[in-house]
Amino acid sequence: GPTCVRQLADWGADVIKIEAPEGDAGLGGERHGPDFQNLHRNKRSLTLNLKAPEGLAILRRLVERADVVVENYRPDVKFRLGVDYESLRKVNKRIVYASISCFGQDGPYRDRPGFDQIAQGMGGLMSITGLPGQGPVRVGIPIDDLTAGNLLALGIMMAIFDRERTGVGRWVTTSLLEAQIFMLDFQASRWLIAKEVAPQAGNDHPTGIPTGVFPTSDGHINIAASSSRVFGRFCDAIGKPEWKDNPDWKDQKARSSHRKEINAAIGEVTRQKPSEHWIELLEGAGVPCGPIYTIDQVFADPQVQHLQMATPMHSPVIGDAEVVASAISITGFSKAVRMATPEMGSSTDEVLASVGYSADEIADMRKKGAI
Numbered sequence: 001g002p003t004c005v006r007q008l009a010d011w012g013a014d015v016i017k018i019e020a021p022e023g024d025a026g027l028g029g030e031r032h033g034p035d036f037q038n039l040h041r042n043k044r045s046l047t048l049n050l051k052a053p054e055g056l057a058i059l060r061r062l063v064e065r066a067d068v069v070v071e072n073y074r075p076d077v078k079f080r081l082g083v084d085y086e087s088l089r090k091v092n093k094r095i096v097y098a099s100i101s102c103f104g105q106d107g108p109y110r111d112r113p114g115f116d117q118i119a120q121g122m123g124g125l126m127s128i129t130g131l132p133g134q135g136p137v138r139v140g141i142p143i144d145d146l147t148a149g150n151l152l153a154l155g156i157m158m159a160i161f162d163r164e165r166t167g168v169g170r171w172v173t174t175s176l177l178e179a180q181i182f183m184l185d186f187q188a189s190r191w192l193i194a195k196e197v198a199p200q201a202g203n204d205h206p207t208g209i210p211t212g213v214f215p216t217s218d219g220h221i222n223i224a225a226s227s228s229r230v231f232g233r234f235c236d237a238i239g240k241p242e243w244k245d246n247p248d249w250k251d252q253k254a255r256s257s258h259r260k261e262i263n264a265a266i267g268e269v270t271r272q273k274p275s276e277h278w279i280e281l282l283e284g285a286g287v288p289c290g291p292i293y294t295i296d297q298v299f300a301d302p303q304v305q306h307l308q309m310a311t312p313m314h315s316p317v318i319g320d321a322e323v324v325a326s327a328i329s330i331t332g333f334s335k336a337v338r339m340a341t342p343e344m345g346s347s348t349d350e351v352l353a354s355v356g357y358s359a360d361e362i363a364d365m366r367k368k369g370a371i
Contacts, residue, residue, distance in 0.1 A: 001072030001100050002028060002039050003149025008068070008156070009042035010326045010335065016062070016351055017043045018050075019344055021369060037341045038323040041313055044339070044347035047371050050081050054370035059083060061355050063091045068156055072100045075110050085171040095169040096159040100152050104175045116142040116176060123180025128187055131202040148179035209255040210234075210262050213292065216275040223266070223278075224288040226252065237285035238269050238278075308335070315340035345371070 002017075009015040017040060029035035049055040063069060069088060071078055078084045078099075085097040099105060102114025117138050120126050125144075130137030155172040163169055181188060187198040187206070198206065205211035208226030225234035228251060235243040243249055243265070248258045255262055270278055275291055282289040293301065299310050311325040317340075326335050348371055352362050365371045 001070055001149065001152075003146055004098065004100065004152040004156070005043065005070050005149075006039060006041070007150060007153035007326075011328075011330075011333065012338075013068075015043040016347070017045050017342070018048050018059070019045055021047045021049055021345070021371065023344060031341075031344065032318050037313070037315070037318065037321060040341040041323055041337050042339050043342060044351060045342035045344055046348050046351045047345035049370050050083060052368065052370040054365050054368060056082060058352065058355075058357075058365070058370070060088070060091050062351070063088050063095060065355065066092065066095060067160065068096045068098060070098045070100075070152070070156075074113060075099070075101050075105050089169060093168055094163055096156055096163065096172060097169065098152050098156050098159075098172045100148055100174055100176075102176045104178065105173050109177075114176065116145045119144040119176035119180045123177055124184055124187070125180055128198050128200055130200050132200045134200060134202075137200075143183070144176040144180045147183055148174050148176045151179055151182070204259065204263070207252075207256070209252065209259050210266060212263060214263070215267050215271040216273065216278060217271060218274040220292050221270070221275045221278055222290050222292060223270075223282065226255075228252070230287055231255075233285045234282065234287045237281055237287060238266075240265075240269065311335060311337055313337040313340050317343065 005013075005015050005017070028039045048058055050059060069083075071083070073081075085095075085099075088095055088097060101110075102119055103109035103112055120138050120143065121136065123144065126136035126138055129139055152172065152174050155174065159170040159172050190196040190198060203213035205224070205226065208224065210231070211224040211226050212222070213220050214223055223234070225231045231249075232244050235241055247254070249255050249262060279289055279291060291297070298304055304310075307325075309325050309327075310322040313321050313323050315321060323337065329335065349359075349362055352365075352371070353359075357365075362371070
């Protein structure tokens, strides 16, 4: 949910993050820690007790003027609170209501709790990640959280475009499980069409050979030389032109049957010199390759710095910091952070005043615990 909203916030949407007055139980990590600060920039914070009648009334007044509501409760919770799509569309028929959950809004697993790693396992990803025979391995990022959030943001935009035509909002949904299965893509289609169950392939590309991780004298690099044309250039560049004439390696099908042999032969060559030597040599020959960075090395790379993937943010609490920039660029638009991650409830009075509440009414609701 927060990932979805961050996509919209980064491009200028006025996002109001609704938090319980007692806090959000650490979701996104400690408020002044890296995760939370990166996740919630460009948003305002409103504290709201949706279990109080006054809190629910505030939400409904906000919905009257809003374009989009995003929620990531377990599916049953929004109905208990009275903030589900059918309830809120009676307040504003143009509202685009977006929901994200682990397993979906209906079906036998509807009410199950779940998290990213649960979806990675149930969606098949952990069965194809890691070295052959290693056993299931989680991907090192919360890929289902991120993918589901990004897909929901895309769905919201499509619903907004549709609303321009019809004047009516929509309920947009996705789930971590759906997002994970969608991201299986080729491995999923191989099962659906050819009934082929993809195994763990480790660092080797499942179909493009040779493509993988190869040792050097000071580490490892990635090399992708799978097409016949690129494989020929690769053989010439590393001083092994005779490999091109090897009948067992002559085309993609043949190389697929001799993957281990090819990889071992390449490794014997590449381990003799450092990574920088091979990257410079292979780039000069037009062979795709690259270093394998730690996170600090990623942000030290000149291309990454050129792309400005670390963007500055000034917070009145934590001071100057950098957060991860949007991966999208649009001509005429700035990707600069407009607002630092807010303190809890820092915009409550401002937001409520903007929808007509007086200072006395705000003070009274605060006294009652509604905000």
